[in-house]
Amino acid sequence: HITEDTSDLLQHVKFQSSNFENILTWDGKLESAPDTVYSVQYKTYGEGEWLEKEGCQRITRKSCNLTVETSNLTELYYARVTAIDGAGRSATKMTNRFSPLQDTNIKPPDVTCIPKVRSIQMNVHPPYTVIRARNGHQLTLENIFQDLRYHFNLRINHTYQMHFERKQRKFEFFGLTPDTEFHGTVMICIPNLFKESAPYECQVKTLPDRTWT
Amino acid sequence: QEFQFGPCQVDGIVLQKLWQAFWAMKDIVQAQDNITSVRLLRKEVLQNVSETESCHLLHALLRFYVNTVFKNYHDKAVEFGILKSFSTLANNFFVIVSKLQASQEKMFSTRESARRRFLLFYRAFKQLDREAAVTKAFGEMDILLRWMEKFNQL
Numbered sequence: 001h002i003t004e005d006t007s008d009l010l011q012h013v014k015f016q017s018s019n020f021e022n023i024l025t026w027d028g029k030l031e032s033a034p035d036t037v038y039s040v041q042y043k044t045y046g047e048g049e050w051l052e053k054e055g056c057q058r059i060t061r062k063s064c065n066l067t068v069e070t071s072n073l074t075e076l077y078y079a080r081v082t083a084i085d086g087a088g089r090s091a092t093k094m095t096n097r098f099s100p101l102q103d104t105n106i107k108p109p110d111v112t113c114i115p116k117v118r119s120i121q122m123n124v125h126p127p128y129t130v131i132r133a134r135n136g137h138q139l140t141l142e143n144i145f146q147d148l149r150y151h152f153n154l155r156i157n158h159t160y161q162m163h164f165e166r167k168q169r170k171f172e173f174f175g176l177t178p179d180t181e182f183h184g185t186v187m188i189c190i191p192n193l194f195k196e197s198a199p200y201e202c203q204v205k206t207l208p209d210r211t212w213t
Numbered sequence: 214q215e216f217q218f219g220p221c222q223v224d225g226i227v228l229q230k231l232w233q234a235f236w237a238m239k240d241i242v243q244a245q246d247n248i249t250s251v252r253l254l255r256k257e258v259l260q261n262v263s264e265t266e267s268c269h270l271l272h273a274l275l276r277f278y279v280n281t282v283f284k285n286y287h288d289k290a291v292e293f294g295i296l297k298s299f300s301t302l303a304n305n306f307f308v309i310v311s312k313l314q315a316s317q318e319k320m321f322s323t324r325e326s327a328r329r330r331f332l333l334f335y336r337a338f339k340q341l342d343r344e345a346a347v348t349k350a351f352g353e354m355d356i357l358l359r360w361m362e363k364f365n366q367l
Contacts, residue, residue: 046252076356078249097243099355102236192229192362194236 006091009036009083013093017104019141020071020129024056024064024079024095035086040064045076045097053079067130073101073144106141106197109150111186113202117178117209122152122186122202124169141188145195151187153199165189178209216364221268221316223309228362234301235354241293243352246345251337253349254356258334262327267364269327272313274334274357275306278350285347302354 013026028036040056043049056064070077080094107127114121127141142148152171155161162173176182185199216223262270283303290299338346 043249045249046255048250074359076252094249096240097246097249097352101359102355192232194229194233 006083006089009085009089009091010038010081010093013079013081013095015066015070015079015095015098015103017098017100019107019127020067020073020100020104020131022065022067022070022098022100022104024066024081026062026081026093028062028083029085034060036060037084038062039082039084040066040079041082042066042069042077042079044072045078050080058084070098070100071131073131075100101144102193106188106190106195108198108200109186109188111200111202113184113204115204115206117207118176119172119174120154120176120182120184120204120206121170121172122184124150124186126169127188141190145190145193147190147192149189149191151185151189153185153187155183176206178206181205214365216361217264218268218271218313218364219264219266221272221313223312226305226309226361228358228365231302231305231358232355234298235358238293238295238298239352239355241295242348245289246349246352248341248345248349251341251349252353252356253334253337253346254353254360255333255337258330259356259360262330262360266327266330268313268316269324270330271361272310273327273331275310275313277331277335278354278357279303279306279310282347282350285343286351289348 008029011027013024016023016025024040024042026038028038037058037060038056039058040053041050042053043051051069053064053066053069066077066079070079077098077100078094079098080092082090082092084090109127110125112123112125114123128138129141129144131139131144133139133143149165149167150169150171152164152166152173153161154163154173156176164171173182173184182204184202184204187199188197189195214224214226214228216226259270283299283306287299290296338350341349
């Protein structure tokens with residue numbers, strides 16, 4: 001009995017996760033026949049039963065949002081996809097063990113940069129996630145990662161930049177030259193998990209000094 | 214870093230180093246474990262552990278890891294080219310066990326409840342084929358590290 005190799009139907013089944021939005025993605029055959037359909041199942045590691053993800057049964061797109069189903073940060077998860085092509089050939093592939101806490105990427109913070117005459121203030125907006133506490137309260141990254149820090153950076157010129165690391169979300173760079181352009185960045189860092197967001201960047205100009213005019 | 218497992222204090226653990234070692238091999242190791250329906254370090258073993266129990270439980274678990282899991286996984290670690298990470302974790306676990314040894318011997322109060330928790334883990338381990346059990350236990354070290362993290366005296 002020769003079993004046909006159908007591995008070409010399905011590749012790279014994995015979670016793509018940012019701030020705990022957990023999207024399952026996969027690739028199909030390069031010249032994937034339009035009539036190939038995909039069905040998604042998921043489970044908590046240690047559980048016996050695979051559960052079907054409603055809304056991702058016999059779909060033709062190559063992604064499925066499993067954020068709600070994988071929202072318990074103390075759990076580990078698996079997902080798997082079954083592909084069936086027009087000729088009835090099928091293939092099933094599983095993800096690696098997925099840990100939301102370890103595997104999620106951190107999005108850049110949302111920041112307001114406020115220029116003044118001789119300073120620039122940077123205010124990071126609360127980094128809310130899709131995760132909710134038992135009481136329904138929406139959690140921020142700070143609630144989830146106790147060691148979260150913000151890295152504030154301001155480039156003064158080609159050779160000199162100022163850099164500060166803070167737990168607080170607000171920081172002000174003082175002693176700046178009025179009416180001058182500066183490039184600021186803010187990153188989120190989680191040292192214990194070696195996580196770092198991409199930087200939020202702002203180009204901002206200090207106000208002119210009108211005191212003597 | 215300093216860790217306080219109930220009455221047992223352990224200094225000199227750099228948990229980030231252990232995390233780094235584990236992550237370097239996580240996907241390789243966990244991909245070898247295809248029994249997705251069994252979790253050895255499940256909630257009943259590690260959840261709601263009292264401070265005083267934690268020393269006994271950690272000592273029992275780490276001693277098992279040193280004497281059984283690492284011992285039987287060494288050849289695989291060589292085979293998969295992950296010996297460096299393997300050694301980092303094995304050596305650190307060995308050091309922690311020896312540091313816990315003295316203090317946990319002096320405590321008797323919560324030994325029995327900690328032993329019951331350990332037996333939950335041990336029975337699940339014994340129910341699996343030996344090689345599969347060792348591979349699974351090795352792949353669950355992130356669960357153990359996550360639990361140990363809670364006792365870090367930041």
